[in-house]
Amino acid sequence: MLVHVGCEFVQQALEPTHAIVQVEPRPDGVHHVVDASLDSATEATSSTYLDGYGNLCRRLTFPPGQSVMRFDAHVDVPPSPDPADPSAVEIAPDALPNEVLRYTLPSRFCPSDKLADAARQLFFTHPPGWGRVQSVVDWVHGSINFAYGSSGPMTDALDVFNTRQGVCRDFAHLGVAMVRALNIPARYAFGYLPDIDVPPNPIPMDFYAWMEVYLGGRWWTFDPRNGERRKGRVLIGRGLDALDVAMVSSYGQLQLDSMTVWAEESNGAP
Numbered sequence: 001m002l003v004h005v006g007c008e009f010v011q012q013a014l015e016p017t018h019a020i021v022q023v024e025p026r027p028d029g030v031h032h033v034v035d036a037s038l039d040s041a042t043e044a045t046s047s048t049y050l051d052g053y054g055n056l057c058r059r060l061t062f063p064p065g066q067s068v069m070r071f072d073a074h075v076d077v078p079p080s081p082d083p084a085d086p087s088a089v090e091i092a093p094d095a096l097p098n099e100v101l102r103y104t105l106p107s108r109f110c111p112s113d114k115l116a117d118a119a120r121q122l123f124f125t126h127p128p129g130w131g132r133v134q135s136v137v138d139w140v141h142g143s144i145n146f147a148y149g150s151s152g153p154m155t156d157a158l159d160v161f162n163t164r165q166g167v168c169r170d171f172a173h174l175g176v177a178m179v180r181a182l183n184i185p186a187r188y189a190f191g192y193l194p195d196i197d198v199p200p201n202p203i204p205m206d207f208y209a210w211m212e213v214y215l216g217g218r219w220w221t222f223d224p225r226n227g228e229r230r231k232g233r234v235l236i237g238r239g240l241d242a243l244d245v246a247m248v249s250s251y252g253q254l255q256l257d258s259m260t261v262w263a264e265e266s267n268g269a270p
Contacts, residue, residue, distance in 0.1 A: 141227035
């Protein structure tokens, strides 16, 4: 299945401002990038590297005044929804691979230690494994109200738990924190998600956040915001929380004038 994804940022800088941008698909996802392009100014003055999580990051310096950064791509994705295996089991902490252990620990936006009592009270009696994780996802999906403007850049999972509202990033943070509080590895993920085989969303397209959970020796996608398995995800980045996969991290003042995101099924060749 071919999807068309991309974004455009219009920003203002008072002086030359260096930044790290993450808007391009990860090179190791289940997707395959058929073609991709950047606006000529960004491509000519930037360079890329892979960070410690394997995310594709682009370094560039925005000039003074207004500038536009535009990324556009056609990506081949699996035609089926996110894989699932209700028989997947939890792995005891002493048997987890070394590289997975960090995803059991609290992080800046996922303070699982502060949510440990609530997580145990709500979910510890559920059968371990896939069913327990799904119960967390179902609870977050049903208990948190989606509301634009209800959270800010510093909102963490504890804030979301207390206020019971947020956006997709907040749903993902709370799900990750609750699962980690149960000693199950979980990580934050974000990317593009088109509306395929679901009712069209009247709200303008945005980047999308979800979570990945380690069960049965592999990582699985879970979506607390939508509460269902979806088609067409294009992964940009993953990490402990949103701090590791900020769309733009600037070394100086950079004002965002506008942001446009697109993600849709492509009906023909790119």
